[in-house]
Amino acid sequence: MLQETFISQKSLILGLTPRTRTLAAIIFVSVIALSNELPVLLLALGAALLLVSVAGLDFRQVGRRLLVLSGFLLLIWLILPFTYQGEIVWRISFLSVTQPGLMAATRLTLKTCSMLLIFLTLISTMSTADLAHALHSLKMPAKLVLLLLITYRYIFLIEEELQTLQRAAKVRNFKPGTTLHCYRTYAYLLGMLFVRAAERAQRVHQAMLCRAFNGRFHSLREYHNRSQDYYFLALVTIIALMMILREWKIITLPTLL
Amino acid sequence: MHKPHSAILSLQKLSFNYPNGPAIINNLDFSLEKGDRIGITAPNGNGKSTLFHLIVGLLKTSSGRIVCEGLEISKEEDFRQLRRRVGLLFQNADDQLFFPTVLEDVAFGPLNLGKSKEEALAVSHQVLQRLDLTGFADRITFKLSGGEKKLVALATVLAMEPDVLLLDEPTAGLDHNTKLRLIELLNDFTDLSYLIVSHEFDFLTATTNHIYTLENGTINVEEELHIHHHEHAHISGKQPHRHI
Incomplete structure (x- = not known):
């Protein structure tokens, strides 16, 4: 059977309207997709991990999803480090691992993991019907x-x-x-x-x-933001802004990153 | 016997065939008047569903006229108007329920008719209440049982507030209790005229005043079928049993 595993789980995230969650996911994912700086991607992964732990999802289920992803990542790690040109870090007979190749593989890994985690917490905790209505309310x-x-x-x-x-x-x-x-x-x-x-x-x-269908779609659902929706969106916007500014090298993040 | 102008719906010399195929509906004359409750029975594959699809314009007639209260229906726009007044209940409820939740599905018709969200919701709740489905508003349509799906599909049709109902094999796949409930509901619809296609005689006698047959592509109004009861004797006659 097809299943929507994460919907029935109790989670703090459920206090936010589907529209807020969808919007937050769109903001996060588009910023991550367009970022290339390592500190920015580490910050993204940190934010994603924080979201997962706050949401209280079943870690085993989350792990299972990440496992599916790991096959794809393994392929990247098998190919990218060896195919980039640049400073050679390590040589195994005729193969050579390059610095830019390693960086590219690391970036891709960070990006995919953080995006997947963000989608798991924000999007897969709502039914597809909710998602559709949320997208409708986002025009x-x-x-x-x-x-x-x-x-x-x-x-x-x-x-x-x-x-x-x-x-x-x-x-x-x-x-x-x-x-x-x-x-x-x-x-x-x-x-x-x-x-x-x-x-x-x-x-x-x-x-x-x-039933007189004429191509128009009418949604019966309305979403009313509560204060937690605004707080959450503000937090997401601040993190996203930090990521963008660091990406453009306008600010530096704390030395930890 | 039927005056052509008082009829809500009148079919005149209606014919239909698929390209290069035999006539499925052949010179069919029929009219439905206000308050008529008519049953049609026919062997499988005899054009019963085709007839309904022709009436609401899902299929185009090869020849003949469809007249609704004296106005001829021919263009798609006319049929669009007609579909507000003539509600078709499909044989398979899964074809008819396309939204995730019951309430959204029932409200779909009224919203298409230009009602506001509040009006559409009011009509939907009213219809659900009338069918005793009040608790079903937020249920997921594909998780309903067969009988529940049928009743919800009926609700989606009724929410359009039609004058005429066309029911295509409404009892197919329903259990005994749901059938009884459907009979009860149909008998309560005193303000509706309807046409039921079914091959269940018991169901037709319980819900309609006239039963006709659709044979060779036409409805024979002169040869009305009547259910009558016999008394007869045979071995083991005391045991409850049925004759088919």
């Missing part, structure tokens, strides 16, 4: 919001269809393997899934027409 185009909402609604049905098809194959003694027969079966299964999804899409569109 995201209605069409994209509607697309997100409807995808969220029907992805479960498509998963159910897939399970039905898989069950139908299983009861007729189908065993996955590396045979042509197996690949053909999977191709048919996938094809059938697409056909069913397309047909359902048509029926859903008809149902929407029957």
Whole structure:
């Protein structure tokens, strides 16, 4: 089953409205994505770790998500240090590890980890429906919001269809393997899934027409900021500003960083 | 027998076929008047759903006229107006519920009709209350049971405040209790006219005043079906049983 693991967990973050959380995540992530200075990225990771601990998420679940990421990071560490040109730090027969290569890999690692942690605490603690409405209140185009909402609604049905098809194959003694027969079966299964999804899409569109749908999206939710929302956004803005100013070398961060 | 102008909905010489296909609806004449509660029964694949889709303009007729209170409906804009008054309940409720929560889904129609957020919410709550679904407003639509989905889908249709309901196999996949509840609800809708397609005779007799058959693409109004009761005797007749 598809699951939204972090929603049901009790967390201080839940006191903030989805809009505040989405906005904060957007600010953080865009600043991190565009930063390159090591102290800035360390500050970002620090802020992300602080968020995770304040939010009180289940550390094992968070660790599991980071583990998924580590495969991707490993690949980067296997390639980047050896492929950059520059001052050579270490030589292993014909391979040489360069200083800029190491720096690039470090930066990427810091960036991805802090972004993932920020998304885990701020975004994955809300349901996709909440996220859609938050984006709508942040003036995201209605069409994209509607697309997100409807995808969220029907992805479960498509998963159910897939399970039905898989069950139908299983009861007729189908065993996955590396045979042509197996690949053909999977191709048919996938094809059938697409056909069913397309047909359902048509029926859903008809149902929407029957209810006078004209392309506009109306949201019923309203978000009212409370004082903690303002405090949180102020804090996020201050940290982001510090990061930007340090990136542009206008200020220096404490010697710790 | 039906005066053409008093009818809410009148179908005149309606025909439909897919390109290069046989006629699915063939010269169909039918009219629905205010307060009519009509059942239509037909074998599978006999164009029942097609007929409903033609009425609300989801499919284009090959020939013939659809007239609503004396006005001919032909353009998409006319059908858009018609869909406010004629609500279609789909056979599969999952096709009809596309928002994560029940309340949002029910309010979708009224909001599209240009109602303000407050009005839409008021109508939605009222409809949910009428269907005894008050506690369902914040439930997640895809986590409802089949019967609950059907009732919520009905709520989304009723929130458009239609005069006519078209129900496409409303009992498909419903358990006995939900069926009974649906019968009770339909009998309470004294201000609505409706047309039900179903092949469950018991359900049709409990909810409609006339039952017709759709055969060879046309509704035969002259040959109304009547349910009648026999008395007869056979072995083990004392045990509760049914005849199909």
